[in-house]
Amino acid sequence: MMVATLSSQNQLLNTLVEKSDLLSWIKGKFIGHHLREISMRQVERHNKIDDCWIILYDKIYDITFFINKHPGGAEVMLEYAGRDATFAFESIGHDLDVLKKIQQNLIGQLPKDERIFLSKDELRPRIV
């Protein structure tokens, strides 16, 4: 019984650690060395309903498939198409699971000199 309790506590802890690591990564604490770099100028070109990229926490997502499914409406998505939507996204208080779900649509990250959410080994301080 004791063992079972400890093991379920460990499981919970592992889940929390995994979750916070993932979120720190999503929110820019870690650099995805393997991720393709895409500049803002490139992102800007993908600003249409049938070709829509968006920047969240320095990472670029292709959200074309999701525009018409967005519970907050297609209009806001198009307003941020080809642009940085991080602060609008945060201000709505989207559920963190939303961020986890769209990881499958992650296509790249901004080059170092265009990032806002820098990790601690870079020059400017992080703002979150």
Ligand code: HEM
């Ligand atoms: C990749 C970007 C985005 C994704 C994947 C996304 C996803 C979602 C999801 C799943 C919801 C349902 C509520 C929840 O689970 O939190 C939601 C709600 C909402 N979103 Fe987004 N969203 C994105 C970007 C934005 C942006 C840029 C805005 C601009 C302000 C926005 C505005 C809203 C609003 C207003 C709601 C609330 C709708 C309501 O409750 O009536 N979203 N979004």
